[in-house]
Amino acid sequence: MPRRRITQTDVAAMAGVSQATVSFVLNGSTPAGVRISEETRQRVLDAIRITGYTANPAAQRLAGRLAQILGVFTYEATFPRASRDFYGPFLTGIEHAAERLGVDILLFTSAPVADGRRRLTRDGWQRLGVADGCLLLGQHEHRGELQHLLDTNYPFVFIGKRGSDGGRLPYVGADYVGGTVRQIDRLVAHGHQRIGYVGMRGTDQPTLDRVEGYRTAMKTHGLTTRFVELEDVAATAAEIVDQRFTAVVVAPENHPEELADELERRGRRVPDDVSVLLLGQPHHPRRGGRQWSGFSVPREEMGARALYLLSRLVSDDGPRRERDARRPAAVTDAELHQILVCPDVEGATVAPPPPGPGPRTATHDRTDHA
Amino acid sequence: MPRRRITQTDVAAMAGVSQATVSFVLNGSTPAGVRISEETRQRVLDAIRITGYTANPAAQRLAGRLAQILGVFTYEATFPRASRDFYGPFLTGIEHAAERLGVDILLFTSAPVADGRRRLTRDGWQRLGVADGCLLLGQHEHRGELQHLLDTNYPFVFIGKRGSDGGRLPYVGADYVGGTVRQIDRLVAHGHQRIGYVGMRGTDQPTLDRVEGYRTAMKTHGLTTRFVELEDVAATAAEIVDQRFTAVVVAPENHPEELADELERRGRRVPDDVSVLLLGQPHHPRRGGRQWSGFSVPREEMGARALYLLSRLVSDDGPRRERDARRPAAVTDAELHQILVCPDVEGATVAPPPPGPGPRTATHDRTDHA
DNA sequence: GGTTGCTAATAATGCGCATCATCAGATTGA
C-alpha cells in the first residue's frame, strides 16, 4: 500500500475540470480575473467531499504560500522534569495563541545538543525553514547563530527582553525593573530601611534588570544598597543576620526556600524578623512550601503575545507574491519590543520590620509587634 | 528584502557544477551508479559553506523524502493549566525520544475546537500531512476520523491502550489491569478482606482495565467485589464507613484527596482505619498533600516508546521510492501493541486493617452493586 | 578501429500546488 495521497489532479479528474480550477475553487480568491461558475464550483466541492481530498502542505509551502506553522526553539529541552515548571507556562500561552491563530506549533527538538544546550548551528537553524517563523526561548545564544537568521530575514521573536544587539531584535519581555522597584516600595512603605539584595551577579537580562530596579528604588528612597552575593545559602543567611537586614529581596534562582529555612534556624522568623520578597516565581515550588510575596512573571501572556507578534511579522514579511492589497498595517516599533508588567503577589513573607532598636543583640527585646 | 533562500542551484553555480551534483554530494549516497570525484565534492562543500546553503524542507518533502517531523495530536489542549500535569510527562518522554531520533515535533494546535475538544475533522487531519506520522493523545475520538488515516495509510500511534477497533491500531499503553491486581494483592497480604472499589463507571480504557483488575484479583483471593460509584465525595465516604471497608482502591479522577479528608472527618483515619490505594498518579497533586500509595503510570516512558514506535512505522512505510535495501526489520506485532508496567508506589496510605473484631462485626456481607 | 567498460558528471523529470498568461465561446456594439 504505497499510501498515495489524493491530489488536486484526482479531484479535477472526478469533477471533469482542470487542476487549476480546483486550486481556484479552494483558494476562493481569483487573483487574476479568473472566474468560476457557481455550478462548476459545486461540482468541484462535491468531488473534494467524496474523495476526501486534503492539501499537501509541503507543496503549498513550496508554491510560495505560508505553511501556517510557527516554530518554537528552546535553548534547553522544553519538558525535562526540572524545567517543565519553567517553560510550561510559556507553552500554555503559546498554545492558546496558536489555537486562535489557527497555526501549528513546531518544537525544534532535532537541534544538535552540546553541553546540554541546544545549538542553533548551521544544522540547527537549517531546520527552522519548515516554519514560517520562530520563537526563541531561553538564555544564551551564540551571537553568530543569530546573524544568519537576520541575514536571511527570517522572522523570529525572542521571549525575554533583549538588551544587547542594539535593541533591534523583536522580543516580548517582562518588566523586572518595575517589579523590583515596586517590591522595594512596598518594603519602605512598611517601614523597612535595611533592605538587602540577595542574588548572584550575572549578565543575563533578568538579573541585570533586578539589580537595576533595586538600585533605582533604593536611591529614590535615599537608602543604601547592600548586596549579598554568596554561593552558600548558609553563608548568605549568616550575612543577612549579621548585617541586621530587616528585609531582603531575592532572585528566585537563589534557593529562597532553603534560605528562609536557614534564617529560621538562626532564630530569625520570616516574615516577623526578616521580610523576604521574591523577584519572580519560585523555580521549584516545593510541596507545602511558603507562600511567597513578591511579583510574578506573566509567562503565559508573554508566550501568547510573542506568538501573536511573530504571526504579525510573518504575514508582514508575508507571502513573497504580493497577493492581497488589504494587508494589515505594518508592525510598529511598539509592537516589536513589548515589556509586560509583573503583577505583585501577596504572600506571607512580608511584614513590618521588628519594632525597637531591632534584633541587634538578639538575646532580649524579642517583642512581637502587635 | 524579499528573503530569497539560497538554493542548490546557487551553490551549483558557485561550484561550477550542476544542481544535481550538489544534491548528490549532500545526500552522500548515490542510488544509481552516480559517482562524484573527491575534488568536485570538496568544491561543492566549500560552496555550501560559503553560501550558508540550507535545504528547504518543504521541497525535500515534496520530492519524496521524509520531513523528519513527527506530529502530536492531543484531543484537548496540551498545556492548559489543568491538564499540564497530565500531558507534561508524556511530552517529556516524547521530547527526549525526538532529540535522540533527530526529529522535530509538531503540535497540531490548529485543529478546530468543538466543545472544548479538538476534532480530527477533514480540516483537522488535513494538516497532519506535514508530519511524517503522528501520535494521538487523549481519550475519545470519532470513529470516522480515524478511518481516513487508515485509508491513506498514514502512520500513527495511540498513547493509551486501544481496546476497540479489533486491536489493529498501534498503541503504547499502561498495564492498569496488572497494576490494580497488585494493589489488591498488597492489601490482601496485609490482611484486608473488605476491599472496595471507588470510581465512577466509564467506558474509557483505563477505567475498564482497573475494574477488570479489581474483579480478577478479588476473585483470585475469593473475596467479594464491592463497588462504590457515587457522584458525591461525602456520600462515598459515608458508604465506605457504612460498609465497614478496611481498604479501598480509588481511581485518581475520583478526588482521593477530598475523599480521605471526608473519611477522617468521619473519624476514620487513613491509613490506620482505612487504607486507600490510588490506581494511578493523583491528577491534581495538592501542595502538601498526602503521599499516596498505589501505582504510577509510566507516562514519560509511554511517550518515548510511542515516538520510537512511530518512527519505526514511518521509516518502515518509508520513503515511497525504495532507496535503501538495508532497511530495518519490519515492525513486529509485539512492537505494535505495547503495554508498560505501572510500578508500585510506596506511600503512606496503606496499613494493616485495624485489629480485633473492630468495626467488622459483619459475617453477612452483601454489597455488590455490580 | 570499432567495441566494450568504466568514470564523472549532466539533463530531464516529477513531486503537488498557486498563479500567470492565454484562449474558446458567448454576447454585445456599431
Place this chain on the structure above:
DNA sequence: TCAATCTGATGATGCGCATTATTAGCAACC
C-alpha cells in the same frame, strides 16, 4: 457582419529538491 468585450475556464510554468536516464570522455581489449 465583424470587431470588441465579457465569461469561464485551461495550459504552462515554477517553487527546490531527489532521482533516473543519458551523455561525454577516456582507457582497454581483441
